Amino acid sequence: MQLRLLTLSVLLLFLATAAIAQQTKKDTVFFDDFKGKTVDRSKWNVEITGHTVNDEQQAYIDSTGTIYTENGVLILKALYKPGHTSKEGKKYDFVSGRLNTLDKLMFTYGSASAKIKVTGGDGMWPAFWALGKGNWPNSGEIDIMETVGKTSWISNALHGPGYFGNTPLVYRAQFPKGTDATQWHVYSVDWTKDSIIFKIDGKATYTVTRAMAEKYGRWAFDNPKFLILNFALGGGYPNSVNKVTKPYFGLSQASADLIKAGNAKYYVDWVLITR
Numbered sequence: 001m002q003l004r005l006l007t008l009s010v011l012l013l014f015l016a017t018a019a020i021a022q023q024t025k026k027d028t029v030f031f032d033d034f035k036g037k038t039v040d041r042s043k044w045n046v047e048i049t050g051h052t053v054n055d056e057q058q059a060y061i062d063s064t065g066t067i068y069t070e071n072g073v074l075i076l077k078a079l080y081k082p083g084h085t086s087k088e089g090k091k092y093d094f095v096s097g098r099l100n101t102l103d104k105l106m107f108t109y110g111s112a113s114a115k116i117k118v119t120g121g122d123g124m125w126p127a128f129w130a131l132g133k134g135n136w137p138n139s140g141e142i143d144i145m146e147t148v149g150k151t152s153w154i155s156n157a158l159h160g161p162g163y164f165g166n167t168p169l170v171y172r173a174q175f176p177k178g179t180d181a182t183q184w185h186v187y188s189v190d191w192t193k194d195s196i197i198f199k200i201d202g203k204a205t206y207t208v209t210r211a212m213a214e215k216y217g218r219w220a221f222d223n224p225k226f227l228i229l230n231f232a233l234g235g236g237y238p239n240s241v242n243k244v245t246k247p248y249f250g251l252s253q254a255s256a257d258l259i260k261a262g263n264a265k266y267y268v269d270w271v272l273i274t275r
Contacts (some may be wrong), residue, residue: 026274030105030227033270034074039067043105047098047230050088056125057234057248058094059086067097074099076126076231078264080256093248094259097266098230102133106224110275112144113188113199114229117267118181120151121258122242123251125232126266128187130225137164140220142196145187148238149255151180154187156198156206162217166240169213171206173198184269193222227273231266233259 032043039046046067049060058078060066066077076097084092118126127146132139141159157170175181190197198206210219234251238244244252258264 026111028272029107029110029275030101030271030273032074033072034069034268035072036069038064038069039074039099043101044099045102045104047100049098050086051090052092052235054232054235054237055239055249056232057092057123057251058096058232059084059090059092060098060230061095063095063097066095067099072269074229074268076229076266076268077262078124078231078233078259079262080260094233096231096233098228100131100226100228102226104226105273106133106226107273107275108222108224109191109193110273111188111190112227112271112273113186114145114271115184115186115269116145117184118147118151119258119264119266120147120149120180120182121252121255121264122149122244123234123238123248123255124149124258124264125235125238125250127228127230127232128268129228130189131228132220132223132225134223137161138218138220140223140225142189142191142221142225144189144198146237147181148241148250149252150241151175151182154181154200156189158196158208158213158221160213160217160220163213168216169208171198173200173205175200191221196221227271229266229268229271231264233264 046062047060078096081095082093128144130142137159143157147154153172153174188199194210196208213219234248238250
């Protein structure tokens with residue numbers, strides 16, 4: 001009798017475990033672990049800029065000096081290149097890298113995550129985010145991870161019609177003592193039709209619901225989005241935090257020296273989207 005009860009208990013436990021596994025099983029929509037010798041251009045577009053936004057101090061170029069893989073890690077590297085001139089004739093002292101999945105991977109709802117570490121320093125502005133196709137901010141923007149050099153925290157934010165720029169839907173996620181953004185962390189977002197939940201290392205940091213956003217304007221998160229990885233330098237957001245205006249707007253001398261020394265890098269181990 002006891003053996004039969006034990007067997008039945010084991011069977012029930014197995015069935016319950018299988019049911020939970022089935023409920024939580026997710027399909028992989030997109031994955032890149034950067035194991036190739038170069039960036040996989042079937043997955044990523046490399047952006048080239050002729051002008052910048054947000055008063056950023058860099059141009060984005062298509063170069064193995066600013067975008068490359070090394071030991072299975074994507075590296076976006078900022079370089080000091082005074083006199084760099086865009087095709088529109090604008091001059092820059094810095095160049096960097098930016099990738100996106102526009103029209104190669106577009107997704108609506110699901111979970112997007114990446115394992116990332118960054119270089120600290122006032123005005124270093126690496127980001128992992130998602131953007132809708134079309135006119136901004138109506139197309140919607142999900143900022144999964146941004147840091148402007150203060151490595152004790154990263155920010156999460158949403159931008160849409162009525163809540164953009166200095167958006168009210170923003171949160172600074174502080175790291176526990178003993179860790180910071182210069183170490184590896186997994187940054188992710190869980191996106192449904194009625195909520196967006198930001199996480200660091202699987203722990204929820206900030207939640208925005210449709211009702212919260214609709215206090216300010218239309219919920220701009222029912223349309224397909226594409227991913228962006230970029231390494232900006234200086235500009236409006238960093239300046240609003242560090243108040244630096246010289247030698248560059250939002251970018252300190254110490255950070256400019258890091259770039260000149262070749263030590264300003266943004267590392268991405270992998271990127272994953274599941275649904």
